Amino acid sequence: MAASRPRFPLTHLWFLYVLIELYAAALLLRTGVVTIDRAGRIRMAIDRLFAAIMTSRLAPAILALPIGLAISLDPKWVGWIGIRTPDQSLITNGQAWIAYGSALAVGWLLHRQIGLLRQLERRCLLNTAMAIGLIALSYGLAFAVSMVATHVVAAPVSLPMIRLAGAIAYALAIWTTSFAAIGLALRFMAGFSRTRRYLADASYWLYLIHMPIVMALQLAVSQFDWPWPAKYALILLVAMPPMLASYHLLVRGTIIGWLLNGRRPQPDGAPRNAAAGPASG
Secondary structure, X not given: OOOOOOOOOOHHHHHHHHHHHHHHHXXXXXXXXXXXXXXXXXXXHHHHHHHHHHHOOOHHHHHHHHHHHHHHOXXXXXXXXXXXOOOOOOOOOXXXXXXXXXXXXXXXXXXXXXXXXXXXHHOHHHHHHHHHHHHHHHHHHHXXXXXXXXXXXXXXXXXXXXXXXXXHHHHHHHHHHHHHHHHHHHHHOOOOOHHHHHHHHHHHHHHHHHHHHHHHHHHHHOOOOOOHHHHHHHHHHHHXXXXXXXXXXXXXXXXXXXXXXXXXXXXXXXXXOOOOOOOOX
16 A cells, blocks of 8 residues: 655645745845846846836736746646645645745835836726636636536537636736735825724734634534624624734734734834835835
């Protein structure tokens, strides 16, 4: 009998070690570039190329290429699963490396040229409309793959072609949705809000601890013959107060809060709008 493959289930905590891997890779890459590029010519060329991409209306399609290629090469991929979660091993799969690595790279390069965020603000409505359409298309194609794969219905095109179309739609949906969310936030929530800042600071901690609490509540409400929206609302209403209380009392003013969120700004002034300043080198 063949030995069973070892498993390393980390449920929702896989992002911690994946983030460490990506940070380590990014810092090593940066160190190498800085070492060989003393004059900064390579970095300036990369900045110009990235600015050209971000100012193009094809930016979501260009950035979607690596992710779309990675998932299209997965013969068992279907839209329901999204990016394959690297939660069964400490060795991150290639699909996750490409997807999350490209997202980290875009964030890093955007931080070098903050002014490019204005492009996302100007196109937020267009990106929102495209995101809604692409998300709907992704779900439709995922449903089609399931129906064709189980021989429930026959399709005029092959299953690999439907899966490829789903991969393209899904990859495009990732970036149009990301751009839409950032653009809408810049347009409608650019002003400083203490409430939003507090919830943003708390969100990391809430994500870390929510799983056992939510699972226990799901088990409890499973006994009720209620529609799922009512159960969902009840779980949120019951789970959020103790989770926020634990953040406020046990995390916010401690070293744990500093490790999760970094040093908080002084209370005597609100931070400036990040996208308002000129592009940095």
